[in-house]
Amino acid sequence: MTTEENLHDLAEYVIKYGTSLGADQIEAYTIFGSVKSIQIERGSIRRFTDTSNSGLGIRVIKNNAIGMASTTIFTEESLEKTIKDAYALAEVSPPDPNFKSLPYDPRTAPTISGRFDKTIVDISVEEFTDLILDSIQKATVREDAIISGNFNAGIGERYILNSEGIDRFASQTSVSGYLGVKIQEGEDIGNAYYYDAATQMKNFDHIKIGTEAGLRAQKMLGSQKIETTSLPILLDPDSAYGTISPILSSGINAFSVFNKTAFFVDKIGDAIASSKLTITDDPFIPEGTDSAGFDDEGVVPKKLSLVENGILQTYITDSYTAPLVSIENTGHASRSSFASRPRPSPYTMNIEAGSVSKDDLLADMKEGIYLMSSSIHSRGDNPQVSAQINQGFYVKDGELQYPVKNAVIGCTIFEIFEKIENMSKETENRSGHEAPWMLLSPLRVSGGK
Template sequence: MDNEFFDLAKHALDYGLNLGAEEIEIYAVKGFSRTVQLEKTAISRFSETSGSGIGVRIFKNKAVGMSSTTIFTKENIEKTVKNAFSLSKISQPDPKFQSLPSDDRPIPDIDDLYDEAVENLSVEEFTDLMLQSVEEGKIEKDVIIGGNYGLGKLERIILNSQGIERWCKSTSISGYLSVKIEKEEDIGVAYYYDSSNTLKQFDYIKIGKEAGIRAKKMLGAKKIETKTLPIFLDPESTYGTLSSIVSQGVNAFNVINKTSFFIDKIGDKIATEKLTIIDDPFYPGGINSAKFDDEGVVPKEKTVLVKDGILQTYVTDSYTAPLVGLENTGHASRGTFSSRPVPSVYALQIKEGETSKDSLLEELKEGIFLLGSSIHPSGDSPTISSQINQGFYVKDGEIVHPVKNAVIGGNIYELLNSITYFSKETENRKGHIAPWMLIENLKVSGGK
């Protein structure tokens, strides 16, 4: 731990209390991020930015004042705290606010959240990883490859006047490549990505190879007629589809703001009885795993969100928990050090079924197979209108051709209750676990 940085955060807390703050929270982060961008198969830009800063929240008479800084001097920290305190005295009270959280639970040990090899990776070594991935994507002559690679390190300190005192550090490394193959008037475009906390688990070779293979598969794409068809999804598509729906629906902040898909639905059937989803914050090496949330609260080991199609709970933070009548599940998340926390899921794990994925495809008389192309709602609307980016027309259990200019429509309630099968096989991507999934019937609109 950076003791000097911790001492600054502690000084900010004590200074705010001495000013007269009723409650105060210090959220401090220190780290960096590096990004390499690729355009037209050539590196176009490298950037390195600091992700460091200190955010202050002060409460007085249920009113909040917020201020932040990226200048780590004692004088500037005190100025930032004063600004937050001044704002708390003139802001409108929020009668819904109860209290900042307290938590005396021990911090769990989670393997593979931090990797010294990622933090110390040189620019040359980092760039070389991307170039190796690009070479794997050159599955045909004259391919065009774009994308980006990123890595970062973050040290996080959370202190508050309720006694919370947390520290941790983590690393991340990720890559995304898009491959475009042109053959006369035919074009195949596809993408693939991977992310990890550790270098040893980062599959940079697969990123390029899989993007290239998928792009080649997309050659010969054809338009299809508009009709209602079964949709068969690979694990990547399954996860993207269900996480986009469920994470929005179980978010207690959305519930209190009347934008959730599942308002007043705890204990009710929201999906097929085949659907069970848990949220696991402590998965070793999980890309969203965390020892505590962004308010310093240690979450439960696992939270069952949906069991046999029945909604079990919402995910909450200290603000939303009392408003929905639930305990704080420890799901507070912030976009930046200066932002207000809201609930967010960690890593969803979707229960497998009993049928093999091959059987599901073989028994499909006619339908669409989605490969890394999720079906998602339109913002906070339950309406679905998702373009098929990487999809294939299936006839009599055989993949016939890729499709183009096609859109899947409907709504999320129809989708959740039309799931007929999950495969017994699953794919685990750093704690994000999903099987293949078959949805009985959704409307597919073909292009003109």
């Protein structure tokens, strides 16, 4: 099942067979993935992995009730059983009055450049290993550095067909890797990691993975506990994206909005953040790791302004939730796996930069915390935040003093958004996510001292 034709035939078969059983509507979602992985342990190769996986998810609608079934086994017997299972579940399930229809979208999905790189498909194990060994060498900042990690290179394909006429195909390549470095001096441990991901080999910075992981581990030596107090927090771009993105994802997805559990229910047109926050969601960034010409139901999305100067502009929707919140389908259906029901989720958020230099943001900080790849966010549906500082530094008079250990930031997600004091003019792209440095007014920091 490695060719487009096979997966398409399979999806078509599902639609035809399900319809013949009596399904009112039916959808087939198929994926194929092939990945080479290399695991690093104590600075050298531990394991080579080469796997190819396929999966099929089926949604059947009968009398407005929905049944779903999935399988990784593509024999005729297994396929028939899976279709029948989905149909049988739809037959016994109570109808969902909120379900309107599976989507149809006649538009041609835009082609996003740079989502496929034959170099990644063709790379040999030896070539990939050489690249990883370079990365390890850079991470070896000391003889006794303990280096571990994992690198992946692969291709993914997906087909989405439904009985309403959706027929989409997309493929993409990806290469990713991380290294963790541990340095120990007696009981003092410096431990850090760095990662990168890209759709094009030319954008994959394996040297930086090693260099940064090693440097950061050295910086993390000498960590200290701090007193409990309230301090301003400066977030590096990775921390800023990792903080803002999940909060907004939970806060404006129309499924949670409809259920009244989204953070920003009934807030379109209202201020949900400081005026420094402006965010767009862009599905079409060339070479973007999260870019897509259509969503996980086959609907073409568009670039959306989500927050403008702190004012919420819209929610993100899919075919199920759009009518529930009276907003057009924005094409944000996303599945956590081929077996899952889609829910709205953003593509790539673009956090608008400010006008101050990042160096000035730090230099002006009398006392505070600098977070490095350590985001502050809550558990999905809960606005209360208790976030441990994983990689952070105590700052005094504009200088990093020492890494912080055993400390937790306590606040709410509303406070985080309200306390955005400034953004840097510089941005940094990590794994396709571009963000500036972000300064927050004082938040409560619990320390172990």
